[in-house]
Amino acid sequence: MNYISTRGTAQPRDFAGVLLAGLAEDGGLFMPETWPQADLHALRGLPYAELAAALIQPFVGDTIAAPTLRRLCAEAYATFRHPAVVPLVQLDTNLWSLELFHGPTLAFKDVAMQLLGRLFDHVLTERNQRITIVGATSGDTGSAAIEACKNRARVDIVILHPKGRTSEVQRRQMTTVDAPNVRNIAIDGNFDDCQDLVKAMFADEAFRTEIHLSAVNSINWARIAAQIPYYVAAALALGAPAREVAFSVPTGNFGNVLAAWAASRMGVPIAGLTVASNRNDILTRFLAANDMSVRGVEPSLSPSMDIGVSSNFERLLFELLDRDPILTASIMQGFRATGRMATPHEAWQRAKTMFHGFRLDDAGTIAEIRRIAAETGYLADPHTAIGIAAARARPGTTPIIAAATAHPAKFPDAMEQATGARPALPPHLADLYERAEHFTESPNTLAHIQAEVRAFAARNT
Numbered sequence: 049m050n051y052i053s054t055r056g057t058a059q060p061r062d063f064a065g066v067l068l069a070g071l072a073e074d075g076g077l078f079m080p081e082t083w084p085q086a087d088l089h090a091l092r093g094l095p096y097a098e099l100a101a102a103l104i105q106p107f108v109g110d111t112i113a114a115p116t117l118r119r120l121c122a123e124a125y126a127t128f129r130h131p132a133v134v135p136l137v138q139l140d141t142n143l144w145s146l147e148l149f150h151g152p153t154l155a156f157k158d159v160a161m162q163l164l165g166r167l168f169d170h171v172l173t174e175r176n177q178r179i180t181i182v183g184a185t186s187g188d189t190g191s192a193a194i195e196a197c198k199n200r201a202r203v204d205i206v207i208l209h210p211k212g213r214t215s216e217v218q219r220r221q222m223t224t225v226d227a228p229n230v231r232n233i234a235i236d237g238n239f240d241d242c243q244d245l246v247k248a249m250f251a252d253e254a255f256r257t258e259i260h261l262s263a264v265n266s267i268n269w270a271r272i273a274a275q276i277p278y279y280v281a282a283a284l285a286l287g288a289p290a291r292e293v294a295f296s297v298p299t300g301n302f303g304n305v306l307a308a309w310a311a312s313r314m315g316v317p318i319a320g321l322t323v324a325s326n327r328n329d330i331l332t333r334f335l336a337a338n339d340m341s342v343r344g345v346e347p348s349l350s351p352s353m354d355i356g357v358s359s360n361f362e363r364l365l366f367e368l369l370d371r372d373p374i375l376t377a378s379i380m381q382g383f384r385a386t387g388r389m390a391t392p393h394e395a396w397q398r399a400k401t402m403f404h405g406f407r408l409d410d411a412g413t414i415a416e417i418r419r420i421a422a423e424t425g426y427l428a429d430p431h432t433a434i435g436i437a438a439a440r441a442r443p444g445t446t447p448i449i450a451a452a453t454a455h456p457a458k459f460p461d462a463m464e465q466a467t468g469a470r471p472a473l474p475p476h477l478a479d480l481y482e483r484a485e486h487f488t489e490s491p492n493t494l495a496h497i498q499a500e501v502r503a504f505a506a507r508n509t
């Protein structure tokens with residue numbers, strides 16, 4: 049399988065090349081040259097790790113042998129604390145919750161990251177290379193990346209977080225990891241400062257080459273590929289291919305819902321996809337009125353969806369434009385320059401045949417958490433509750449599956465506000481508040497951070 053850039057001028061790569069590169073050098077995102085078709089009958093009833101390996105194999109092509117990929121998937125999903133890995137819970141006649149939060153850090157990002165860390169190690173061992181992953185986080189991504197990369201032989205990971213500005217659960221999930229290849233740095237600044245420092249390190253060509261800089265952000269195709277299998281598993285469990293299903297997905301960077309859409313391209317009968325947003329509603333506005341315009345990001349009770357721009361949307365745009373890279377590049381350049389995306393009317397209408405928008409503010413989110421708990425006894429975290437509310441806005445006879453993206457114990461304040469009780473952390477994290485934290489502190493200057501990353505990456509040589 050080869051991958052092409054949505055902007056058309058980057059050299060096509062194989063899976064290993066795309067895994068290590070992340071973003072294409074022309075600024076575009078990598079897409080598979082063709083969509084493999086899933087043999088849904090053959091996949092029914094398989095354990096999750098086997099189903100995942102079978103679905104991911106065509107994307108990997110020749111770069112990883114089938115038995116190796118099966119082993120990596122088995123190891124990745126053995127870290128999940130539910131035998132079904134991604135269980136379905138019924139909430140109403142035609143409404144289900146797809147629980148994606150049984151991994152080590154209690155958020156759906158573990159599903160992709162646990163595999164990604166192992167894929168990195170495998171590919172880097174074959175090439176006899178090392179990488180240093182550098183990222184900025186305000187919450188879930190950093191902890192999922194650290195859990196996935198800790199103690200990996202070929203990977204060092206440095207995560208910057210804004211000092212005093214992440215939730216205590218989220219900070220402790222990162223800083224209590226005690227592994228020689230993990231470094232947490234608390235930056236004297238906010239999340240944007242952290243992100244600017246990371247961008248500046250990537251823009252410094254000499255530095256990037258010297259320390260073999262790499263990223264694990266959600267534009268990496270391998271992450272999307274690793275999120276496709278749970279949509280297939282849920283559809284099969286509820287009757288596919290004989291019966292259509294729909295999904296509702298709490299959305300930020302558009303990575304998770306894009307994987308659902310990829311499942312439909314691979315032959316899963318999907319009747320519709322609801323893009324559920326909080327008050328940061330650029331996607332809702334796009335679907336309602338073809339208004340993809342950038343506004344300031346406002347904090348909400350569902351912080352992992354607090355985004356101004358959904359970077360994976362470019363992949364959908366490319367498809368809506370019949371894979372025209374010149375048009376995609378010009379629309380993206382216009383978007384960057386003006387803050388407003390000029391999506392052709394026909395492409396917008398095509399998007400609306402599959403995608404539905406939905407938006408819920410914080411007050412609505414609290415009310416929805418309270419309602420779900422009162423009616424069903426189910427605890428939905430703020431992100432999940434928005435997805436469930438969006439699913440309920442589309443009643444019908446087609447089963448609709450809401451992606452449950454985080455465990456409620458990650459957001460104890462919102463849960464207490466809605467239900468009066470703080471959910472307990474699962475047993476493996478019960479002593480999180482007693483564990484020792486490991487991090488260094490740094491002023492918000494590029495020179496300091498670069499010196500620290502350089503020393504960390506060089507400590508073994």
Ligand SMILES: *Cc1c(COP(=O)(O)O)cnc(C)c1O
Nearest residue numbers: 188300301302303304352453454
């Ligand atoms: C990252 C995240 C999201 C958003 O997912 P995208 O792939 O960025 O759309 C939603 N909910 C939770 C809990 C997350 O961590």
